[in-house]
Amino acid sequence: MDDRTADGVERRLPTDEARELLSLTRDMARREIAPRAAEEEAAGIYPRELFALLSRSGLLGLPYDPQYGGGGQPYEVYLQVLEELAAARLTVGLGVSVHSLSCHALARYGTEEQRAAHLPAMLGGGLLxxxxxxxxxxxxxxxxxxxxxxxxxxxxxxxxxxxxxxxxxxxxxxxxxxxxxxxxxxxxxxxxxxxxxxxxxxxxxxxxxxxxxxxxxxxxxxxxxxxxxxxxxxxxxxxxxxxxxxxFAIALDALDSGRLGIAACAVGLAQAALDVAVSYARERRQFGRPIADFQGLRFLLADMATRIEAGRALYLEAARLRDEGRAFGRCAAMAKLFCTDAAMQVTTDAVQVLGGYGYTADFPVERYLREAKMLQIVEGTNQIQRVVIARHLVGPESR
Incomplete structure (x- = not known):
């Protein structure tokens, strides 16, 4: 099945259910999340009621077993939902990713009794x-x-x-x-x-x-x-x-999956920044024509879009490896590293496209830039991701 990103690029989805889920997420993001994002971020307001809505909608337990209230979705689908949520507001996308990470140890290593006792409330009962x-x-x-x-x-x-x-x-x-x-x-x-x-x-x-x-x-x-x-x-x-x-082994196992959540959120944030930059470039006129006509800016937008598509392809490849039960730790580290570095570059470039307006709070790209920096640090700094990748390539460091 195919869907399309905001800029018209086809996106592969495995089932009709997944396509409907992504459509539901986009609609919710457009109506419930994005309109409040700038004001609430500036005021430091956490949208707890939105998380209750996400829980009732089944979006807080997507990659987990339906037996315990989860959505039974593959990571390939769950991460694309995260991307859409993060594009609307990173606080929401990241919050869902962290919540999912918090459920991982119980879902993967808990006993049947523990899962039955706690997972339904954690996945669909409004808990955070x-x-x-x-x-x-x-x-x-x-x-x-x-x-x-x-x-x-x-x-x-x-x-x-x-x-x-x-x-x-x-x-x-x-x-x-x-x-x-x-x-x-x-x-x-x-x-x-x-x-x-x-x-x-x-x-x-x-x-x-x-x-x-x-x-x-x-x-x-x-x-x-x-x-x-x-x-x-x-x-x-x-x-x-x-x-x-x-x-510690449980923690590392969880972090491999959590890094994919951060990667997907980074791509969503970068996509949001690109969408603003493209819209502005089409509307802003200088020297009698839209600034989107100038080759230097067109090339900048092309590079931004390329980084986003490469990051999306990388995190989805890692997700598919995970869904197939294959080793995905190295690819997850690569995805976290590349996608968050890409988000930092793309949001920086988006500010540049908007010029002085990009540096003001009247447009969201200055917030996107500040948020992107955090993604290079959380759930293992990007320097740690390089350590992980290198160990897969050449083995552990000599002592």
């Missing part, structure tokens, strides 16, 4: 998730995290088996920090390094869990990013996801 891996001193070096979970009985004695877990520490740079209904938390349960980490599903209102004031950011002001403090947060062993010590 947060993913808690990074810490103030453990960003790119995620295996160095210090947040600790100790298993205790009610009287505080370490049992070594059974009982509840008590979590202490601080997580940093948490999207939806302070507003999430649940958190997937990676905490140290053993010795140093990657093998001592375990994953937990923590309620957002757990006693002892508090949020710092949101970070004051360059862009994405409508999306709260905050530190989360765990001060004796008690969770039952029934909320441990996977085996003890498996948490």
């Amino acid at each position: 998730g947060a993913y808690c891996l990074s810490e103030p001193s453990a960003g790119s070096d995620a295996a160095a995290l210090r947040t600790r979970a100790v298993r205790e009985t009610a009287d505080g004695a370490d049992t070594g088996g059974g009982g509840d877990w008590v979590i202490d520490g601080t997580k940093a740079w948490i999207t939806h920090g302070g507003i999430a209904d649940f958190c997937t938390v990676l905490a140290r349960t053993g010795g140093p390094g990657a093998r001592g980490i375990t994953a937990f599903l923590v309620p957002g209102d757990a006693p002892g869990l508090t949020a710092a004031p949101p970070e004051r950011k360059m862009g994405m002001k409508g999306s709260p990013t905050a530190q989360l403090h765990f001060d004796g947060v008690r969770v039952s062993d029934a909320r441990r996801l996977g085996a003890e010590g498996q948490g």
Whole structure:
């Protein structure tokens, strides 16, 4: 099946259902998301009611099993939905991506009982998730995290088996920090390094869990990013996801998929910037004709469009590998790297096309530029993506 992007390029979709889903998403983005984006971003307003609407519409659980309330869609389709949402407002597209990332550990590594107990509300019950891996001193070096979970009985004695877990520490740079209904938390349960980490599903209102004031950011002001403090947060062993010590592997598995979400959001943001630039170039007149007539600007627009199409093709290739059950980690890292770098370049060029107007808040491209920078940093900086790609090519670094 074929659909078309905003600039008329044919887009391949696997089923009629997928085409209808993308059409529904575009309509919702046009009516419910885009008209409010500039005003709410400037005011730092998070559109929580929009996420409730997305949940009721089935868009918060697209890549997950319908048995638990998911949409049963392949990643190839889910990512194109993300692209459309991000083109309307990055806070929304990124929020859906982070929510999906937060559900990954339970959906992939939880027991049948855990999935049945929690996934339906997470996927279609209006809940919002947060993913808690990074810490103030453990960003790119995620295996160095210090947040600790100790298993205790009610009287505080370490049992070594059974009982509840008590979590202490601080997580940093948490999207939806302070507003999430649940958190997937990676905490140290053993010795140093990657093998001592375990994953937990923590309620957002757990006693002892508090949020710092949101970070004051360059862009994405409508999306709260905050530190989360765990001060004796008690969770039952029934909320441990996977085996003890498996948490780091679970986190890396989730991040491979999450990087594709960021790549799709980057392409959506870049497409939005290109659409504004093309429209402006057609309407703005200088020297008696539209500036779109000038070769230098036409070439700039052509390069912007080429970067977007190349990025879209790359993230979709990674998605298809994932859908086929094949290794996709290297391609996911490439997609995250290329698409976010492309978004940075395209939004910069869009500002240039608009000239002085592009530097003002009267047009959205200055916001797109500020937002694009963030995409080069989240879910593994682009320098880390290069490390990942190089390891696939030539193996790990010598020690």
